[in-house]
Amino acid sequence: METITVEEQPLSIIYQDAQDTFPNECCGFLYGNENEGRRITEAVPVINSKEGDQRRRFEISPFDYMKAEQYALANNLTLLGVYHSHPNHPAIASEHDLAKALPYFSYIIVSVMEGEIADIKSWRLQDDNTAFDEEKVNIHIKKV
Numbered sequence: 001m002e003t004i005t006v007e008e009q010p011l012s013i014i015y016q017d018a019q020d021t022f023p024n025e026c027c028g029f030l031y032g033n034e035n036e037g038r039r040i041t042e043a044v045p046v047i048n049s050k051e052g053d054q055r056r057r058f059e060i061s062p063f064d065y066m067k068a069e070q071y072a073l074a075n076n077l078t079l080l081g082v083y084h085s086h087p088n089h090p091a092i093a094s095e096h097d098l099a100k101a102l103p104y105f106s107y108i109i110v111s112v113m114e115g116e117i118a119d120i121k122s123w124r125l126q127d128d129n130t131a132f133d134e135e136k137v138n139i140h141i142k143k144v
Contacts, residue, residue, distance in 0.1 A: 003037055004106050004122045005138040010043035015117050017045040018085035018110045024054035027084040029068045030106060031077040038080060038106060039140075044071070057096065058084045081106035081122075088113055091121040093132045101125050106135060 006014075010030070017026040028045040032038065046068075050059035060082065072079040082105060086092075091111040093101075101107060103125050111119040123132040 001134060001136050002124060003136045003138050004040065004108075005037060005140050006040045006108070007032075007140045008142060010040050011120075011139060013043040013045065014083050014108065014110060014120075017043075018112045018117065019115060021048070021085065022112050022115045023087045024048060025050075025056070025058040025085050025087060027058040027060055027082060029064075029071075029079060030081040030083055030108060031072055031075070032080050033078055034080070038135075040080060040106075040108075042075075042077065043083060044068070055087055079105075081108065081124075083108040083110065085110045085112050091119040093121075093123040097123070098125075098132060101129075101132070103129060107132070108137070 027048050028043055030040045031042040032040045046060055046064045048054050048058045049061045050057045068079050086109055091109040107123045109121055120137055122135040122137050124135055126133055
């Protein structure tokens with residue numbers, strides 16, 4: 001199982017976005033590096049542009065993807081993936097998530113039950129793009 005390390009600051013942004021957006025799905029980009037394994041150092045929320053019921057679906061506009069790539073280049077980061085929430089559902093990737101997934105990206109899903117964070121999992125497409133493999137989420141808390 002691959003491991004993805006999420007630093008404390010981006011994790012708090014993801015959790016806050018998920019709680020603030022509940023009962024709708026939130027979404028955003030994950031940035032970082034892969035020097036010694038995949039490490040998320042920044043999370044940037046974006047607007048869920050899905051028309052209709054946002055409680056079960058999210059969509060990120062092509063324009064937001066373009067801005068995300070530009071942000072990564074300008075800040076010497078790698079765009080490593082996307083996060084989104086599953087309101088009142090487990091943090092398990094759905095068939096819809098699989099259909100929309102891009103190779104290489106990590107997909108962090110946060111389960112929000114009745115407005116409270118319940119779980120976090122990360123998923124990455126298998127090489128043949130037919131299914132996800134779960135990534136172990138390692139949360140890195142900085143020692144002061």
